[in-house]
Amino acid sequence: MYSNRSVSTQKRTCPLLSVQPVRGLLDEKFQIAVTNLPPNQKVTLHSLHQSDDKDFWEAFGHYVSDEHGSVTGFKDESLGGTYDGTEPMGLLWSMRPIPGSRHGLRIRKRDIFRPMEVRISVYNGHLSQGFSHQAPLATSVTERWYVAPGVKRVNIREKEIRGTLFLPPGSGPYPGVLDLWGVGGDFVEYRSALLASHGFASMALEYLTPEDLSLEDTDASYFEKAYQILNNHPMVKKDHLAVLGLSLGSAITLSMASYSKVIKPQCCVCISGSHLMPVEKSLSELFELMKSHADKLCVNEDNQVILRNLILSLPCQSAKVDVGRIKCPLLLVNGDDDQNFPAVESAEDMAMMMDKAGNRHLLEILTYPDTGHLIEPPYSPHFRATKYKLQWTKERIVMLWGGQTKPHAYAQEDAWKKILAFLWQHLSAP
DSSP: OOOOOOOOOSOOOOOEEEEEOSEEETTSOOEEEEESOOTTOEEEEEEEEEOTTSOEEEEEEEEEOOTTSOEETTTSOBOSBSSOBSOTTHHHHTOEEOTTOOSSOOOOOOOTTSOEEEEEEEEESOOSSOGGGSOOSEEEEEEEESSOTTOEEEEEEETTEEEEEEEOSSSOOEEEEEEEOOSSSSOOOHHHHHHHTTTOEEEEEEOSOOTTOOGGGOBHHHHHHHHHHHHTOTTEEEEEEEEEEETHHHHHHHHHHHHOSSOOOSEEEEESOOSSSOOSSBHHHHHHHHHHTGGGOEEOTTSOEEOHHHHHHSSOTTTSOOGGGOOSOEEEEEETTOSSSOHHHHHHHHHHHHHHHTOGGGEEEEEETTOOSOOOSTTOOOOSEEEEEOTTTOOEEEEEOOOOHHHHHHHHHHHHHHHHHHHHHHHOOO
């Protein structure tokens, strides 16, 4: 017996989520598109990443599908979430720890031969929490790599020097970059790996935690030996080297470029640095000096430590790095909300010193509004304050780096492009 129930002949469709490219370099943009949605449907795009430290990070944006039932991340506006506006990469740079996570986290890639895997999902409605308890309409996984195919990693264990050299694909030789990080924690290689992916032989130098080296022995000669190792490597274009430093690495870069008879780079890049911390002898002496001025550390209402006032108080006005001696092009990259280093004030003073010395034409300054200390490669999440171990006391604190998420993200993207262009400009000569 037949019932009078009507049977729908309308074709059922499921939402489709596309993330392209599925695999790409960390500094490469991706495009997200959702199709087969009902017109004018509210949806949430959500990203989820588990860091090498096993912590989960997420970001999300609220969208409304168009008359065709589509959402495209590169042209549609997010109406709310961890970012708003037309932000194709907002699902990366606005990431934050999921609710209930440990306090003061920071993402630092440790195994650069494993990609940063990001799960992109689309959910029905405008959600702001409880994503793990909801079933997504569609999901896709994208891989963000710090190394391009063919990049080689070489351990440097020569004399007392410890570091990692990354070589681009091909036969070389390549222009070289000596890459100096700051005092933010364990030795990391990801910026050098990314630089090699753009054609530079980049050596990340380990200068704070070598197994068989004390801080008393880490002086100018250590950096000079590292520079010579890089310059003499058969895959490196001799005398086509740059030095790139962040934070303390920038202070070291300025000291070496000003005083060393061995380190003669074709250009230098200093990110969030200062010339008020001259590395004249050993790093141990510098840290002892900072320890003696620890009373100048400030703490805000959230118990986050502000370091910049301590550096400004150091009795180095007569001993600050004489940047008037620098003979190569110098790029300074700073954020005007840097709460860790007085980078902007230092840049202004350096400009006056170099103007007086007659080498101001070598100096280029990039200053970004509402940007903090940790200016990382593009689309890296913004870390305004994170856990930190003071090098001179070994005390565990929460350090305030500064910056606001969206302008900081813009600064990271713009600065990286200009850093790469600056390096190529000055290292590509025959």
